[in-house]
Amino acid sequence: MKKCCLVLSIICFSLFMGGCARKETSLPPAKDGPFVANEGTTPTEKSEVTMLGKVIGGWDEAILIANTEDEHGLYQVSLDALSQDMSQIKPGDKVEIGFDGLVLEIYPAIITNPDYIKLLENGDDLVGLYHGIFQDLFEKDAGLNADIDFIAVDLSKDKLLTESEKNALLYLLGTSTQIETRQGNYESLLSENLIIRDENTGFSHLKTGLLLQLETSELNINSFRFTAEKWRSSLGAYTLYDCVAKKENGSWNYEIGAEMIS
Numbered sequence: 001m002k003k004c005c006l007v008l009s010i011i012c013f014s015l016f017m018g019g020c021a022r023k024e025t026s027l028p029p030a031k032d033g034p035f036v037a038n039e040g041t042t043p044t045e046k047s048e049v050t051m052l053g054k055v056i057g058g059w060d061e062a063i064l065i066a067n068t069e070d071e072h073g074l075y076q077v078s079l080d081a082l083s084q085d086m087s088q089i090k091p092g093d094k095v096e097i098g099f100d101g102l103v104l105e106i107y108p109a110i111i112t113n114p115d116y117i118k119l120l121e122n123g124d125d126l127v128g129l130y131h132g133i134f135q136d137l138f139e140k141d142a143g144l145n146a147d148i149d150f151i152a153v154d155l156s157k158d159k160l161l162t163e164s165e166k167n168a169l170l171y172l173l174g175t176s177t178q179i180e181t182r183q184g185n186y187e188s189l190l191s192e193n194l195i196i197r198d199e200n201t202g203f204s205h206l207k208t209g210l211l212l213q214l215e216t217s218e219l220n221i222n223s224f225r226f227t228a229e230k231w232r233s234s235l236g237a238y239t240l241y242d243c244v245a246k247k248e249n250g251s252w253n254y255e256i257g258a259e260m261i262s
Contacts, residue, residue, distance in 0.1 A: 124252065223246045223247070
């Protein structure tokens, strides 16, 4: 029975993240807690383990955290046992989590008994912005998506996300599209024989996958430029070119410079 409940919880989490991925994510209101997350009254004496992370998203029962000390660490933190004000913590914020050390080893791993979540620093929800860009790009020229069973994401020319944030982005994109999502680039897919190239004509194509690529500039105060491409073949691609992402009133949005189809 316990296994069934756990599986059901994981499925519900995935469905929620997929259905709400492109909306602003807010965390649940206070549960009449004894302290506010950023007041510095953290009961550290109760916790055996602490973890530093960045908030990726959340809902009424859990939040998703990218571990900033482990480039592959992605965690769900259950809020059921907490009785504190979470209203001041938003996606992009850096937090400290105290817990008893127990972690359910699935993906994302689940911290079931957190003692506290403490706000350390307000941050930018770039993962949410990138997810919105890729989701919008995925929906462009839907014919390129026909018969795909995986999405490869090339972030090798991105200058802003950490490795743990990139892993969180892949998880969000895979959840919202319900398609296997992984990191990869043209060269790696070619070496795996996933991209087929005609040596005589130079024509290349992905038979059962998509390649999404994002190149960004350095962050300039509250803005940066980027180009994003959706690639299926030498004659099948969609590009959002010379775009500008800006942070205004605490939220990130972007404007498309030009759209190109090949």
